[in-house]
Amino acid sequence: MATLLTGALLALGMTADASAGAERVSRTLARPVMTQSQDSYNRDIRVHNQTGWTMTYFYAASAGTDDWGTDLLGSGTLAPGDSMVVTADNGSGACRYDFRAEFDNGEALRRNGINVCQVADYYFTR
CATH class of the missing domain: 2.60.40.2890 (Domain of unknown function DUF5300)
Structure with missing residues (x-):
């Protein structure tokens, strides 16, 4: 269960710290994602x-x-x-x-x- 939660948090750019019996969740800021259109040109x-x-x-x-x-x-x-x-x-x-x-x-x-x-x-x- 903890592995599943950790995987889900990482997918969302988050981490969990379960030290001392308390769970703390922190979010890390991600860099902006550069998008590409269907014709593969980056605009x-x-x-x-x-x-x-x-x-x-x-x-x-x-x-x-x-x-x-x-x-x-x-x-x-x-x-x-x-x-x-x-x-x-x-x-x-x-x-x-x-x-x-x-x-x-x-x-x-x-x-x-x-x-x-x-x-x-x-x-x-x-």
């Missing part, structure tokens, strides 16, 4: 904010469209000098995406035709 891209402004919204849309969809920052922001990994995969099979970033000072920057199937890092500059 994960690390976006670097090198503008000097705080990024408040970030969008990725298939190249040539103005349907920006959901803000990929969610409720967060991206401070100057910071970076984050986003997945640009809307299920269309497209590799070329347009990026739009909005900043706390009201500025908005758009970058067109980024090939997310070939580029692993994108640096947003002014």
Whole structure:
């Protein structure tokens, strides 16, 4: 029974310590899993904010469209000098995406035709 519990906890990224008759469960933080689409192209891209402004919204849309969809920052922001990994995969099979970033000072920057199937890092500059 203990082996089964230990195996289940490890599968969930957790460990158990049964010393002194008390069971303690701790969770370890895992690294983000990089995803790959069905066509085997990895569309994960690390976006670097090198503008000097705080990024408040970030969008990725298939190249040539103005349907920006959901803000990929969610409720967060991206401070100057910071970076984050986003997945640009809307299920269309497209590799070329347009990026739009909005900043706390009201500025908005758009970058067109980024090939997310070939580029692993994108640096947003002014």
